[in-house]
Amino acid sequence: MRIRGTTAAEIAGSVRDQVASGELAPRAVLPPVRALAAELGVNRNTVALAYRRLVEAGVAETRGRGGTVIAAVPRLAREGVGAGGDWVDLASGNPDPELLPDILAAAARGGRYRQPLYGVPAVDAGLAEWASADFAEDIEQPFRTLVAHGAVDATERLLNAHLTRGDTVAIEDPCFLASIGTLRLNGYRSAPVQVDAAGMRPDALRAALEDGARAVVCTPRAHNPTGASLTEERVADIRAVLADHPQVLVIEDDHFSAVSARPYHRITPPATARWALVRSVSKFLGPDLRLALVAADAETTVRLEARLSAGTTWVSLLLQHIARELLLDPGVHELHERAREAYAHRSGLLVDRLHAHGIEVPYRPDGLNVWVELDVDGRSAVEALAQRGWAVRPGHLFVRDPSTHQGAIRVTSSTISEPQAEAFAAELAAVVAELRTTGS
Structure with missing residues (x-):
């Protein structure tokens, strides 16, 4: 050198x-x-x-x-990694394929599809109309609607539109894997904000903002990995914290919107100048659509639009056409109702069976996963479960400081059956008992 x-x-x-x-x-x-x-x-x-x-x-x-x-390219854990082989896959974080609509059938609806050329509007008019009406039910401020290549893409572009390398972003702890990756790849610092049964803790958020965080990324419901959802009381406390920091960019990732069993409560106060509400369609229309709807303030919309130029990088209008047809389909709405009930039932079933075997989950989660805190080493529990034919994710992957959740595991409940829930709960209880005996 x-x-x-x-x-x-x-x-x-x-x-x-x-x-x-x-x-x-x-x-x-x-x-x-x-x-x-x-x-x-x-x-x-x-x-x-x-x-x-x-x-x-x-x-x-x-x-x-x-x-x-x-610096090296960071090695990042990613979502959707299943078990393969003969293991029972409770690790992937995926929705149930049986509760997703037929994308190819929707592609053929709506009349003859004409190939768009350069210079066309970047957002399908029908999809924009639907999205604007959907957002208007929850947003009182003026906003515009754009389409991004999924929630992760939207969040990354929004952060890049307002922040520079080295800036600090307040994120949930534990946190969605892709959010951790986004911050690391773009050179942002993370300020972990602890999450409990009611979501982001206001005291921890205030500490992060007072320490210089310039943006907040929050999941209002069906938080991945914990399944926590913000309560109305918690949102009032968070809004009070954010009102004292109106310059901070606020991004809400409402990824489970159409099939969530919990109401949406908006954390963004009127004083916040820069904000965005992101609603991906991946969990209820299909991950391969790679599409998210974004409502944002005027300045943020201009900056995001510049990064989603209609000339070169718009979200495929074919995908937008499919999403529009699905979102307007009454049959898909009925499927979403079934999905909402099924996911709530399955996670509740798993929580009940765990309770019956002496393993407590202190609240009813929403979404595709159940977060289980154990009094033994989480990685050892994951390895022992794998030897018994069960695949789950260790909790340390979802946190910045693994020592804060050494005993946690994330269990995907989206496709679990009653016999599987009972068998898994019994196996986990046996593993925990063994690890307590060995001191692991």
Whole structure:
């Protein structure tokens, strides 16, 4: 390694050139600031500024006493990873395929589909009309509606529209896997906000905002992984906190909207200048549609629209056509009613069977998953369950600090049957008893 330069820009450029050429590989440790300054004959503040610019650009990262190292693409856990083989899959986080509508049948409805060309409106008019009416039931402020490539895409674009690398984002703890990945890949810092049965805790949110968080990403209901939903009382407390920080971007990810068993309560107060409500269709129309509806304030809409240019990167109008046909179909509405009842029944069934075997889940979750806190090591429990033919996710994947939820597991209940719920609860109780005996 031969770093050159006498200014911060030259030193940072030299490092970037060596990273680009492969001379500096990911995780390579850069020289200590004092040592490099002495070697180059410059002030140590010059090297410190160069390193800071490299970190801000995502080229390097600081590791405290471990020094400054060349950044690598982070290895991220992802959703939808099932068990495969002969295991019973309670790990994937997927909706029940039997409760999703027929996408191909919808594609053929609505008359002859004409291929759109460059320059057409980026949002299907019929879909925009439906979405605007849907959002208007919950939003009192003026808003515009856009379409993004799913909730994760919408959240990433919204953050990038208002924030820069190094900014802090308040997120739930535990948190949706994709949100963790979005923050890490874009160089944002995370401020974990603890979640309980009623959702985000206001005291923890206030602490994160007072510590400098510039955005909040919140799941108002069917929180993944815990299944918690915000109560009306909790929302009033959160709105009071956010009202004291009107400059903060507020993003609500209402991913389970059409099939949630809980009402939507809006956390965004009138004083908030920049906000967005995101409703994906993945959980109730199908993950492969890759489509989310976004309502936002005027300025945020302009910024998001610039990142969803009608000229080159609009969301496929064929997908929008399909989504519109499905959302307007009374038969699909009936399917959503069945899905809402089925998911609530299945998660409740699992909670009841766990209770019968001495494992408590302190509230009725909403959504596709049940979060179970254990008094034994969660990873050991996952491994022991796998040996017995059951696949679940360890809780440490969903948190920034694994020590805060060492005993947690996430169990996907979306397709669980009554015999499976009973068998799994009995197996988990046996595993917990064994691990208590061994001290794991």
